[in-house]
Amino acid sequence: MRPLLNALTALVLLVGPFASHNLRAQSAQLQNAPGRRILNLNGSWNYIIDPYENGFYDYRREAFDQSKSGKGGYYDNQKPSSKQETELIEYDFDKSAALQVPGDWNSQDPKLLYYEGTIWYKKSFSLTPKPGKRYFLYFGAINYESHIYLNGKKLGMRKGGFTPIQYDITDRLSSTGDNFVIVKADNTRHADEVPTINTDWWNYGGITRDVFIAETPATYITDYKVQLAKNDPNTLAGYVQLSGEGKAGQTVTLNIAEAGIKKSLKTDAEGRATFAVPAKKLTRWSPQNPKLYPVSLTSGSDAVQDRIGFRTIQTKGTDILLNGKSTFLRGISIHDENPLIPGRARGEGDLRMLLTWAKELGCNYVRLAHYPHNEAMLKLADEMGLLVWAEVPVYWTIAWENPATYQNAETQLTDLISMGKNRASIVVWSVGNETPPSDPRLKFMTSLVKKARSLDDTRLISAALELHRDGSKITVDDPLGAELDLTSFNEYAGWYWGGKPSEITQYTFDIKYNKPVIISEFGGDALGGYHADADTRWSEEYQEALYQNQFKMLSGIAGLRGLTPWILTDFRATRRQHPVYQNGFNRKGLISNTGQKKKAFYTVQEYYRQMAQKYDGK
Template sequence: MKRLLAALLCAAGFAAAPAAPAQTLIQHAPGRQVLSLNGRWNYIIDPYENGFYDYRRMAFDQSKTGKGGYYDNAKPSSRQEPELIEYDFDQSAGLMVPGDWNSQDPKLLYYEGTIWYKKSFSLKPAAGKRYFLYFGAINYEAHIYLNGKKLGMHKGGFTPIQYDITSQLNATGDNFVVVKADNTRHAEEVPTINTDWWNYGGITRDVFVAEAPETFVVDYKVQLAKNDPTRLAGYVQLDGPAKANQAVTLNIAEAGIKQTLKTDADGRATFSLPAKKLKLWSPQSPKLYAVRLSSGADAVTDNIGFRTIQTKGQDILLNGKSIFMRGISMHDENPLIPGRARGEGDLRMLLTWAKELGCNYVRLAHYPHNEAMLKLADEMGLLVWAEVPVYWTIAWENPATYQNAEAQLSDLISMGKNRASVVVWSVGNETPLGDPRLKFMTSLVTKARSLDDTRLIAAALELHRTPDNVVHVDDALGESLDLTSFNEYAGWYWGGSPSEITKYTFDIKYNKPVVISEFGGDALAGYHGDAETRWSEEYQEALYVNQLKMLSTIKGLRGMTPWILADFRATRRQHPVYQNGFNRKGLISSTGVKKKAFYVLQDYYRQMATKYDGK
């Protein structure tokens, strides 16, 4: 509400809206000592939200007593004087967490609304310790309660949620957490009502309680200074009662770097150090260093890589060397076991497929992906385009919508700022032209640059075609960005058959590197015909052959992420024979079969690797 009020009071524009300070997300939270709350949670389906509102539609948690909602986890007090309680978590069915509800129960496949989750756990708080309840993601609006008391509400289906629960834990060690998860779509939310992916509901990423000393390292950024491979720059932030004027030690033993810093009154210590001995991270050599940060009773170790990324004219320079970004787009979804990716095994499989394709780069569309995905990309040597779900037609003139988008962008950057793999922050996808949209999007660009000036900023721009078969890229948003990126679907949504694709040429306004963010077409794996038979593997194969010919004529082409690595669920895709609820543009089917187009792109990427990497 504070963010909304601040936005409504702001008359000078989105960028000038003062934001209320948010609780700092714990950097590398899974690396702390944690109590996992993954596993079976009891659940109650609540489409009328009976567990949240009374019959007058008044929220129970806003009443004088704060009682009456399902979050009470109530039981009748006795058999002689029973209370009327019309729910019982302990007798209810279970859902596995992490995991969406749609793929775990057939009756929930299309469900949009409220589901209540409850988990009991044992944790007896120790003196001198602090405890944080951490959710990797809940889609979309989450109300979170501990031991019957509300911790807070969070909007955004793909960013972490964190609460300090030290004072709310029961001294006996018996605790329970209740979550109201609601994946209902709304026009003013981010994303908005209309998307082209499945609206998976529920607690979709890891849940745990992280333990820390009373004063601890809550946040840090340890990266190379902007465009300077010889200097390490960043900060360390302490949180707690003794955060001011404290010694903080940065130690990268393998590189011979050790420096003791002193925090200021706000608990922050900034640094800029020589770093000439660091071996730089790259897809060919994804070197990671154990970086240890310590202060008093606290220490945290994170595996971090170091590299520079910049543009020069129409070149993208990684560590000062021109590269071609051989990429693929992907969703946070396991096609083999329907539903959101549930853990490292699912994520590693997706990135292994990308590596087999010949990629050095992945676009994690169209929302923030699991933090574990970024760490795997670091380890496996894959560059990353990371994105927020400002997608299609957002409520551009609603200040609360902007504040929501900015908060999600800030959380994404916080989550990924120490990952060498992340080289692009994307502020949106296929957003329609107009002044309100331009104001909204350029404000996000400004925010991203204020949070991180060491990475490239991009978005999938709009384009238009003229009768002379020219594709024009002159979206005014492109002025603010580092890359010229756009989605084009010649041969599928426009432009005739695959054989007609090569008639198109491009008129691109900006003298910047061109990275094609999407192209492609659907194919049902195992369905065969000739190159003119829509939905066949041969059609998709011919489309890729001719797309690559057409795109290779673009002088500044420096990368691409075709749409998409694997088939994925999408409610919009209704054809009962070829789609059946799936977008079939994947190069790999929903059963793991590689389609013919996979090998076309793989061969092209081998050629580009030889040209740019000498392989």
């Protein structure tokens, strides 16, 4: 049965949901969708827990929405009629409990803490469609498999827990203005999905990011890219894409008033207009000066506003050049989770807190692991002057030889690049983390690298590789490294191997590539507030000594150009079960789950102060 499902999944991912019952493919993603005129659907949503999926399948395990009538599922939102005695309706959304959206279900109800399965969400809203307008239902993220229905009709199915989902609902809105949207969210893990069944973070379920309806004119700006051209830092290049009726032969105006740039463009038969204009006077974006320009795109009755920074990133030998100047990436890894309040980060306040801590640590760089983070996080990084490594959840042991698994990974990578391509902060697209070498894996990962380069040739491509040890010699010789712009790898000397922190300085590195080296993970656990000597695991002193000796060990790498230690804050992880030291948390954070800075925080802060002095002169 599973091979057939995999084949169907590949078809869905390639061409959109299968066509029965008037299902529709996702609309082309609106660039900067939150910046549109929107109707916010965040807030209280009624929900029904459905571990047996009674609201989706009949008693013979046949899907209601694939039946001849397309009726019978919870998505009908059925209500008793006056002939109540003859009707059997075994659910009622309006009398059911509520969850807050955005938000995971695990942290909102104790009985859902470890729940993996289906939950149905329902939200009623008022919206009367206006003539000459189009409407798009937008979900920032739903984990993991979602089936979405509007007014009892299925819009489509989507897999992937971290990238936006969007449908054109213009012709599905009620003329009376009374509407309801129902979502079947299923966070069940499967070995052939992305990520796979085994991860080291909490499998939060539900509608975890913003939900809204965006309004546009009938002919509208779908997409755009406004960035400096590759290998030509004095030219601003990109495109604008129109969709809808009459998209060909339209005038589009690009206006960056502060920089004195104004350009009128004509769309081709496909609604696309490309441009290349001089950009010598543009102030370059950098962590020291995160300059953002108001950018306006207009066409007919449509207008889109954005704030965009302009910078170059490239490598030369073992150097990383930001705006032509060698830089050291003083980084930290971050999960999309607020350690102080259980659950996924819920909005800008949570995200700003995390990035403010990173700035206090002395960072100019963050690794947003191990999946696409909230679009708001990328905009905050632009604003606050933090370079970004952005990643897809190709994590550990993916089903390398399954075509549907690859297509899923490529779709998530495509969506991530589409969402982030105008963010100056993003300098690295990462195609995966700690994937064990094999021929099928190399083919899979190399294909992702090629896809990323085809979508965006202005940023660096990397992955967090594994290493190999032989005595005191550490070798980095993964064949995937030849395809990447950076030699990035994870190492846990002093924690998972290598003896005590005081013993790890014996290790030397043999790195086979003449490329900048980024240590994408290292570190060890410490329970905040637990103190002992430097040889006692779980103590703050052990973690502090580990970092001190890591910096000594890593100083022997001539091409070292950046670090993202693991990790900024303690985070929840089902795998971490020690009842005293872990209790459901990975304790590698430099900040505890109560917001306490551990001793190692100040060790990293001092090292980064020295690196800033060396590279930035401050």
